[in-house]
Amino acid sequence: MTITRQKKEAVIKDLKDRIKRAKVAVFVNFHGLNVAKTQKLRKVLKKVGAEYLVAKKTLLRKALDDFDFSEERPNLEGEIGLVFGYEDEVSPPREIRDFSKAKEIRIIGGVLGKKYIDEAVIKTLAAIPTKDILLSHFARVVASPLQRLTAVLQAPLRDLVMVLGQIKK
Numbered sequence: 001m002t003i004t005r006q007k008k009e010a011v012i013k014d015l016k017d018r019i020k021r022a023k024v025a026v027f028v029n030f031h032g033l034n035v036a037k038t039q040k041l042r043k044v045l046k047k048v049g050a051e052y053l054v055a056k057k058t059l060l061r062k063a064l065d066d067f068d069f070s071e072e073r074p075n076l077e078g079e080i081g082l083v084f085g086y087e088d089e090v091s092p093p094r095e096i097r098d099f100s101k102a103k104e105i106r107i108i109g110g111v112l113g114k115k116y117i118d119e120a121v122i123k124t125l126a127a128i129p130t131k132d133i134l135l136s137h138f139a140r141v142v143a144s145p146l147q148r149l150t151a152v153l154q155a156p157l158r159d160l161v162m163v164l165g166q167i168k169k
Contacts, residue, residue, distance in 0.1 A: 008059060015055055015063035015082075019111065022084040026096050026110040026122055029078040030054070033104050041105075044095050049087030055080070064111075071116040074109025081105070090128045097126035 003011075019025055030038070042052050055063075057076050064073060085092030089112060100107055107119045129137075 011055060011059050012063045015060060016066060018053070018082075018084050019063065019067065022086055022111070024085040024089045024092055024110060024112050024125070026083040026085075026093055027074055027076060027108040028081045028083060028096060028100070029106040029108055030081040030104075031079045031106075033081075037104055041099055044099065045083060045092060048085070048091035048095055050083055050085040050092040050095070053082045053084065055082065067111075067114075069111060069114055069116050073116050074118060076108065078108075080108070088131075090125055090130075093122045093126040094128075094130075097123060 033041075038052070045052050057080050060076065060080060060082070083092050083096055093110075096105070096107060099105060107122050109116060109118050110122055111117065112121070112125070
């Protein structure tokens with residue numbers, strides 16, 4: 001089915017807008033992904049503030065050509081889908097990595113900030129713990145000196161009680 005020139009221009013404009021708004025964009029090869037699994041992927045991505053979109057490679061390349069991204073653009077071969085993360089840079093790559101473990105999609109590369117990134121960088125982003133985990137680690141680090149100070153201040157009193165207990169025996 002052919003697409004009219006106006007429709008192609010609208011798709012390119014839409015892709016440019018999504019790329020501008022996204023904090024991270026991930027290119028995936030979705031060869032072999034059926035409709036049910038695609039819907040499941042979209043549902044998972046929606047929970048983390050991301051969306052999945054399929055576009056023709058020629059239109060995607062034209063949309064990407066208008067940006068001045070550094071590094072080399074990943075090789076967009078096969079059936080290409082895009083995951084746009086609007087809320088943060090870590091959650092969409094994490095969900096894509098988890099989904100790609102079933103070998104239904106393959107990470108090709110992406111865009112982070114103003115540069116192209118490869119599969120290794122996306123997997124590194126996916127390995128970063130969630131915000132809640134990082135905050136709990138931070139709280140533990142902040143509380144640790146206070147806990148140690150409390151233990152040090154209680155030690156003389158505890159030792160005195162132990163000594164008095166020994167004298168009583």
